[in-house]
Amino acid sequence: MKDSRAIVFLKGALLCGAVVLYLWSLATPPGLVAAVVGTLGAALVAHRLEDAKLRLLSWVVLGAGLGLTGQLAAGVLSAFGSFLPPWFTLMTADALVLGLTTFGFFLALRLLSSRWHVFSIVELAVVVGAVAHAFADHRHMRIHQPRFLSDWAWSHGIEPEPVLSVLGVTAMAVSALLLLRASRARRLLAMVALFLGGILVLLLGEQPRLDVPKADELGVRSNNSDDDQNKNDDPKNQNKRNKPPEPIAIAVLHDDLPETDVLYFRQAVRSKLVGDRLVEDPSGTFDSDVPTRFPAGSPVQVQTPQVPEFHRKLHTSMFLLVDHAQLFGVGFPEALTPVPNPNPRRFVAAYDVDSQFLIRPIERMLGRGTVPAEWSPAQRAHYTEYPPDPRYAELSERLVRDVDPRFVGDDVVKALAIKQYLEKEGFYSLKDKTLEGSDPVAQFLFGDLHGYCVHFAHAAVFLLRSQGIPARVAIGYGVQTQQRGAGSAVLIFANEAHAWPEMFIEGVGWVTFDIAPERSDEPPSPHVDQDLEAALGELARKPPPDTLEDSTPFVIPWALLGFGSLALVSGALVLAFGVKLVRRFGRGSHRRVYRAVLDALSDVGQPRRYGESREHHAQRLAARAPSFVPLTSAHLALAFGHDDAQARAQVDALARATRQELRRSTPFLLRLAGFFNPVGWWFTR
Amino acid sequence: MVHTTSMRQFTARLRRLFPLRVGALVLLLIALGVVFLWSSKEADFLLYPAGLVAMGLVGACALLVTFGTLALRAEVKKLAAGLPESLETLSATGTGFRFSGLRGWPLLDVSLSWVAPSGIEVGLETIDAQLCEVVTAKERGRYTRVVRRFTVDDVFGLCRVSFDVAWDAALRIAPAAAKQGAELAAGRAQGETLANPAGRAEGDLVEMRQYAHGDSMRHVLWKVYARTRKLLVRMPERALSPGPVSVAFFVAGPDDEASAGAARLYVEAGLLGADLLFSADGVSAPARSARDALEQLVDSKVQRARGGDALDDMASQMDPARLTSCLFFAPPVDGPWREKVVGFVRRHQLDASIIIGVDEGGEAPPPPSRLQSWLFRPDETLDVARPTLGKLRAALEAEGLPVTVLHRGTGQVL
Structure with missing residues (x-):
């Protein structure tokens, strides 16, 4: 099953397109041209060699050798071509490397796929991968990238994702050409079916969702697993380090943003001591100020202990891009209300959050107690319990011993002393996310103090509790406000997952008491892509489709479809009859006269069969139209011999006779059907 | 297993x-x-x-x-x-x-x-x-x-x-018959000792002698009597072989389709008759008609592993004294059949010759160069017999058996 030359060119063009997409931003123009020439040349040479009894391993080695030769030649040119202009050396080396490498690679690949069909899958993957590579910027929910595509889509009132999806389907459908063999019929039908099937999949299927960030062993979610982190230390995986963080939610602020360095989006709290670590309280007795349930239909309200004098009410709308088991909101959420999802294909959940936001600095809370008198002993014990390791108390005692004598006994000052110690002595590093042993917090605190937010939060909570200060660990996201834009939308990324301590201050409520170590080996977090933030914010603010004021239910335009189909069919019929008439009354050339007779035969279901010679056709119909035999002979004689007026006149006469004979020998109904048959001529051979 | x-x-x-x-x-x-x-x-x-x-x-x-x-x-x-x-x-x-x-x-x-x-x-x-x-x-x-x-x-x-x-x-x-050319081999198989198959079995009346009592009046040469007044009668020429004297035998073996095609041409040429028989591996009774011979050819395929085994059976079906020549249609690939054929010819002291049919003609292509053999696999579609046919031919001729290699598609003798 050898491909026709047209198919070879098409496949070569597909592979060339893939090469261009891969190399567009990497290669010099001569290099790009050489790569295209090499790819097309490889396709043609492989086609020539398809019938040869090849030793494929030899050709694969030859292909690899060509690639290496290109590298070698480019190296030699660079090393010894100092007398040449640098631009010439660069471009020639590029052309040599890319031309020979692509030629060798695609020659081997094409030969392999001509022998084993499974390698056609590799070719398909190369082409689809090239298209995906060209549009790779859109990944990780960066819907505003690539710019040319998103700008075009938004300027036409459509979102970029469907365009990208259609591109993916088209790339797959077109690349499927690489799977087809020349002898396979109905190629076009296959491609169209595949394309339409793909569009159907798009319509019925869902868009990809990002994975829920994994929780580490201490409960903080992150999009960097330990394995990834370890890999990132490897210089070979530096590109993975450059992998942009995943956006997981967008928060739309309906009020002015309060003055703060970090916006804390609390998701859960851990206050119950189990062994050597804190877990969420499963009893539901404590932490009742933290909403744990999704507001299905009706709002979820919690009793908040936050005192209004120290807080400001904030109203925000949250739009989750990634599924979360527990919802989160800025500050101290006290009410969650479901809202219509403006874009169900993009957002997995949408809800409003009413929360309290602390607006006073902690220094203004000096002198306040930390354990309210109204707390029950159980509540007091719950929030002040810490591991039975005496070192916690010893350390905290040592830390609070040195405070200003004016503030001795002030719990807030004690807390600040602990915070100061941890910030000064601690070293923030994500490399130490896992700790061996049974008590990772103790290992961290009484070890080298190298750790990450979970360690610091737990250590602070245990030290505070050892001083009798109620504290708990909050888990959620901490968004640096300096890194974000000026808009009212706040984009939250998975890498902003955070854990921080909360301490209770009488007359204030729970206070965020985050530890910010002074030393760190982590690079500063990159600036938030403001375009992405703005784009997602815009999408989140759009009213949901079913609440659009001017929206009307979609009605299939049957009348339009009916008239359109009728017009199409009528037009096709008029065209077909037009062609039939033109061909039927063709005069002049013997070919036209003969073709008109053939059309008449086709109309009554007697076309020349596939593989049948003209003479056999005539003989087959000799009983019905005896004149058709001499007509065919005369036509062939004219076609292969000299054309003269006498012979043409003979053909005209024979054609008339044939038609008369055909009329006589064909039943009336069949003749009638033939008369109205608009496409008989289509089957004339 | x-x-x-x-x-x-x-x-x-x-x-x-x-x-x-x-x-x-x-x-x-x-x-x-x-x-x-x-x-x-x-x-x-x-x-x-x-x-x-x-x-x-x-x-x-x-x-x-x-x-x-x-x-x-x-x-x-x-x-x-x-x-x-x-x-x-x-x-x-x-x-x-x-x-x-x-x-x-x-x-x-x-x-x-x-x-x-x-x-x-x-x-x-x-x-x-x-x-x-x-x-x-x-x-x-x-x-x-x-x-x-x-x-x-x-x-x-x-x-x-x-x-x-x-x-x-x-x-x-x-099997598809070979194109012409096989008459050449057939002619060679007919020695001078063979009677014309078109003649009568008891011989033609060509010799004369003096009339004797009891001779038929129909055999008297009256024209001679008119001229010479001698009463002579015509007597039959001495028939050399009133029974079959020559046999063509198809030896089944690997890649024997072309030889079967040559044999088919032979049997369909109208040569078989009373003194020229055909037999093939797998049967013991020689065929006297083209139809029977063709059926034997068709059935001989299953005997490829036992090519030449039926020779002795065939000989036992006829008078050894009258079996004077034999034409073999043999496969182009050497095998145990060669020893059997040579032994049979020697035992019966036959005037024998061999026709080998092939589908691939001409000289074998030159051996590939080192680069070619590294890049390309040997062409397996070529006739497997071609490289060894020369050796087989030489071995048979060394035994005194003349060999004719016939190309089935063209009828050319190679």
């Missing part, structure tokens, strides 16, 4: 019935990885639908091929064998077996092959919207059962299912 073979057959059957080919499995694996691992990790809106389409493609092809196979099986099970009684090797012949070939099914292709008998090339021609079987046999033989293998695959080459359907039908495949 039996267990291994049956297990292998069972595995092969399972493989034929499992629709997904390796390419489909690889594509499915990649698509699953893209959809469930890559896209959820990278939120790739382009590869995700492409992966879904790939999965859908494999699934659709598998479903289409499976249901198409069921439909085709239901159709062909109802059909008759549609076989002619006889076929001839090397010529494409329409058998009359026709079926719809899943014409209305999108993206499906149907192909047909023969499992038994083997060595049959099968093509399909579309006539009147039906697929018609055209077969080209490579080997002669006689069969009572034909097993056809129908293969349904999709146009992307991702899925394929094959199933076999058997028909009990008598089929005889005769």
Whole structure:
């Protein structure tokens, strides 16, 4: 099953397109041209060699050798071509490397796929991968990238994702050409079916969702697993380090943003001591100020202990891009209300959050107690319990011993002393996310103090509790406000997952008491892509489709479809009859006269069969139209011999006779059907 | 061993019935990885639908091929064998077996092959919207059962299912006759000691002697008597061989189809008669007619491993004293048959010659260069006998047996 030359060119063009997409931003123009020439040349040479009894391993080695030769030649040119202009050396080396490498690679690949069909899958993957590579910027929910595509889509009132999806389907459908063999019929039908099937999949299927960030062993979610982190230390995986963080939610602020360095989006709290670590309280007795349930239909309200004098009410709308088991909101959420999802294909959940936001600095809370008198002993014990390791108390005692004598006994000052110690002595590093042993917090605190937010939060909570200060660990996201834009939308990324301590201050409520170590080996977090933030914010603010004021239910335009189909069919019929008439009354050339007779035969279901010679056709119909035999002979004689007026006149006469004979020998109904048959001529051979 | 073979057959059957080919499995694996691992990790809106389409493609092809196979099986099970009684090797012949070939099914292709008998090339021609079987046999033989293998695959080459359907039908495949040229060999086989086969068995009346009592008046030469007044009568010439004196024998062996074709030309040339017989491996009684001889040729295929065994049986069927010459049609590949033929000729002191038929003519191509042999595999389609034919010819001629190599397609003596 050898491909026709047209198919070879098409496949070569597909592979060339893939090469261009891969190399567009990497290669010099001569290099790009050489790569295209090499790819097309490889396709043609492989086609020539398809019938040869090849030793494929030899050709694969030859292909690899060509690639290496290109590298070698480019190296030699660079090393010894100092007398040449640098631009010439660069471009020639590029052309040599890319031309020979692509030629060798695609020659081997094409030969392999001509022998084993499974390698056609590799070719398909190369082409689809090239298209995906060209549009790779859109990944990780960066819907505003690539710019040319998103700008075009938004300027036409459509979102970029469907365009990208259609591109993916088209790339797959077109690349499927690489799977087809020349002898396979109905190629076009296959491609169209595949394309339409793909569009159907798009319509019925869902868009990809990002994975829920994994929780580490201490409960903080992150999009960097330990394995990834370890890999990132490897210089070979530096590109993975450059992998942009995943956006997981967008928060739309309906009020002015309060003055703060970090916006804390609390998701859960851990206050119950189990062994050597804190877990969420499963009893539901404590932490009742933290909403744990999704507001299905009706709002979820919690009793908040936050005192209004120290807080400001904030109203925000949250739009989750990634599924979360527990919802989160800025500050101290006290009410969650479901809202219509403006874009169900993009957002997995949408809800409003009413929360309290602390607006006073902690220094203004000096002198306040930390354990309210109204707390029950159980509540007091719950929030002040810490591991039975005496070192916690010893350390905290040592830390609070040195405070200003004016503030001795002030719990807030004690807390600040602990915070100061941890910030000064601690070293923030994500490399130490896992700790061996049974008590990772103790290992961290009484070890080298190298750790990450979970360690610091737990250590602070245990030290505070050892001083009798109620504290708990909050888990959620901490968004640096300096890194974000000026808009009212706040984009939250998975890498902003955070854990921080909360301490209770009488007359204030729970206070965020985050530890910010002074030393760190982590690079500063990159600036938030403001375009992405703005784009997602815009999408989140759009009213949901079913609440659009001017929206009307979609009605299939049957009348339009009916008239359109009728017009199409009528037009096709008029065209077909037009062609039939033109061909039927063709005069002049013997070919036209003969073709008109053939059309008449086709109309009554007697076309020349596939593989049948003209003479056999005539003989087959000799009983019905005896004149058709001499007509065919005369036509062939004219076609292969000299054309003269006498012979043409003979053909005209024979054609008339044939038609008369055909009329006589064909039943009336069949003749009638033939008369109205608009496409008989289509089957004339 | 039996267990291994049956297990292998069972595995092969399972493989034929499992629709997904390796390419489909690889594509499915990649698509699953893209959809469930890559896209959820990278939120790739382009590869995700492409992966879904790939999965859908494999699934659709598998479903289409499976249901198409069921439909085709239901159709062909109802059909008759549609076989002619006889076929001839090397010529494409329409058998009359026709079926719809899943014409209305999108993206499906149907192909047909023969499992038994083997060595049959099968093509399909579309006539009147039906697929018609055209077969080209490579080997002669006689069969009572034909097993056809129908293969349904999709146009992307991702899925394929094959199933076999058997028909009990008598089929005889005769070897294609060589083109002319064999008379040359036949003429050589007729020695001077042979009577003209067109003459009468008791000889012609050509000699004269004096009339004696009891001679028939019809044999008196009255014209001689009128001239010389001597009463002479005509007497028959002494017949040298009133019984068969020469025999042509077909030695079955590997790659013997071309030799069978040469033998067919010989037996159909009208040379067989009372004193020229034909025999082939697998039978003991020599044939005296072209029809019987052709049937012997057809049946001799199964004797390839025992080529030359029937020589002694044949000799025992005739008077050894009258067996004076023998013409052998031998395979182009050396084997145990050579010793048997040489021994037979020596034992009976025959005037013997050998005709070897080949389908590949001319000089063998020059051996490939080192670069060529590194890049290209040797051409396995070339006649396997060609490289060893020269040695065989030399070995036979060294035994005193003249050898004629005849090219079946052209009739040329090589």
